[in-house]
Amino acid sequence: DVKVTQxxxxxxxxxxxxxxxxxxxxxxxxNMFWYRQDPGLGLRLIYFSYDVKMKEKGDIPEGYSxxxxxxxxFSLILESASTNQTSMYLCASSLLGVGLNQPxxxxxxxxxxxx
Amino acid sequence: xxxxxxxxxxxVVHEGDTVTLNxxxxxxxxxxxxxxxxxxxxxxxxxxxxxxxxxxxSGRLSSIxxxxxxxxxxxxxxxxxxxSAIYLCASGKIAGNMLTFGGGTRxxxxx
Numbered sequence: 120d121v122k123v124t125q126x127x128x129x130x131x132x133x134x135x136x137x138x139x140x141x142x143x144x145x146x147x148x149x150n151m152f153w154y155r156q157d158p159g160l161g162l163r164l165i166y167f168s169y170d171v172k173m174k175e176k177g178d179i180p181e182g183y184s185x186x187x188x189x190x191x192x193f194s195l196i197l198e199s200a201s202t203n204q205t206s207m208y209l210c211a212s213s214l215l216g217v218g219l220n221q222p223x224x225x226x227x228x229x230x231x232x233x234x
Numbered sequence: 235x236x237x238x239x240x241x242x243x244x245x246v247v248h249e250g251d252t253v254t255l256n257x258x259x260x261x262x263x264x265x266x267x268x269x270x271x272x273x274x275x276x277x278x279x280x281x282x283x284x285x286x287x288x289x290x291x292s293g294r295l296s297s298i299x300x301x302x303x304x305x306x307x308x309x310x311x312x313x314x315x316x317x318s319a320i321y322l323c324a325s326g327k328i329a330g331n332m333l334t335f336g337g338g339t340r341x342x343x344x345x
Contacts, residue, residue, distance in 0.1 A: 123276070150331050159243065161322060161337040162277075169331060177332070209276070213331065220266045220326030223333060225276040 122146070123226035125210050131232045138197040140229050142210030149215035151193035152223060153177075153185060156207040168193055169215065200233045207231075236261045238325050240336035248344050251313050255339045257323035258305040267299050267306045268333065270322040277322055280308075313343045 126141035144151065150169050154162040154177075164177030166185040174185050182204060186194040193212075197204055207230050211223040237260045247253055259267065266284045270277035281290045283299035283306060290297050294317075297308045310317055320340050324333040 159337050162335040164332060167332055215331065220282070220330070220333070222268060222279040222282060224279070227275040
């Protein structure tokens, strides 16, 4: 079974802090994703990575950056946290799809509150 | 801009009822439609649909894709309290690895 592990289930930080969210997957998946989930808005893609050191912006990358130094680990960084970044953050991974989309496997999420 | 819309936003039913959840999409180079169930934690994968008119079934859950209508439905028969969750649909594109998610339908099944 695929396991996607997010480092924290709940996190409380202050405005202006630099925040790191970590995600590790154990299935040697090429693709990794960071989403945020807000009520009524579904999942919105922040960043996507298809290989080590490779990244692509999603729909809402402003205020975020990512790092993928190893295949199994994908970090989301809030450069200077703001209250509008209070949200549930979900990490996912999938195989590289060739000709067919691959289901994404999700972690349990990090509920981040910025005070 | 690609768009996936789910309806209804939320639904309350009683155990034993049958429910139908809807998902419509406007996606260029559409390839597949995926359904997920999200209880308290991680969304879990239910179905992936690529061909129109072919039903996929897993126990009391079934889903079908209509490429002419650009939509999909998820049916749950004989609902149980354990079916209470947010149901998410997502679309995937040809030659792409990203998914576009809808806003979800929150289903509550009362005993």
